[in-house]
């Protein structure tokens with residue numbers, strides 16, 4: 047059994063409990079009165095390149111590193127991210143391994159005007175309705191956790207609800223599946239969710255397979271501005287950063303620094319810039 051299988055087992059158990067407490071019908075009603083979704087595709091630059099967007103994550107802990115930060119006030123952290131120039135705020139809602147919750151999502155949603163990503167292991171349509179009911183604008187669809195049929199129908203539901211999906215990949219095969227499903231935002235997670243190993247070179251190895259016009263996100267492993275510059279130089283339109291921001295004493299300044307590093311790298315790689 048891989049780490050991913052193990053996480054998903056817990057996610058399914060927690061989901062069954064929430065569904066018992068609040069049937070889908072009720073969640074759908076809540077979703078219909080949620081504020082209109084904000085366009086995350088546009089916020090991430092629309093796949094045009096030339097600049098770098100930062101997706102800043104509210105992340106309390108992770109299965110690979112344990113506790114990362116004692117985030118007493120997720121709303122204040124998200125507001126700092128917004129001040130620093132983040133394009134999208136990511137909120138982990140998985141509880142067992144990442145210490146997240148839907149209350150974190152609610153708190154962040156109320157605190158910022160930016161698009162908000164509900165970051166979880168989506169394995170059931172219930173979670174997509176739930177994300178919308180809690181005001182999320184984007185959901186995460188991890189290709190490694192989904193059949194092609196689920197990937198396609200989950201993407202369709204996400205779009206029906208006016209949201210966008212970040213379709214997460216880690217291998218060439220997964221990128222091909224994401225492209226075949228017509229994903230408009232594709233993330234390359236350099237962390238293998240089956241083993242939790244990080245390999246930053248995975249990004250450059252896969253980014254060039256993603257068609258122009260798609261928003262390309264480099265996920266995980268950003269330690270500093272040099273890592274951001276590397277990802278941007280290999281074609282990232284956005285970076286998704288958790289640990290480096292939650293551990294920093296000045297997350298807003300760090301985001302600003304990352305954006306500058308990314309912009310410079312894009313300018314320097316002018317030859318290879320996608321249009």
Ligand SMILES: O=P(O)(O)OC[C@@H](O)[C@@H](O)c1c[nH]c2ccccc12
Nearest residue numbers: 235265266267268286287288289290
């Ligand atoms: O803390 P990091 O290394 O900056 O990583 C952030 C983000 O990429 C990571 O949290 C992540 C990427 N894909 C995921 C899927 C589920 C849970 C978490 C993740």
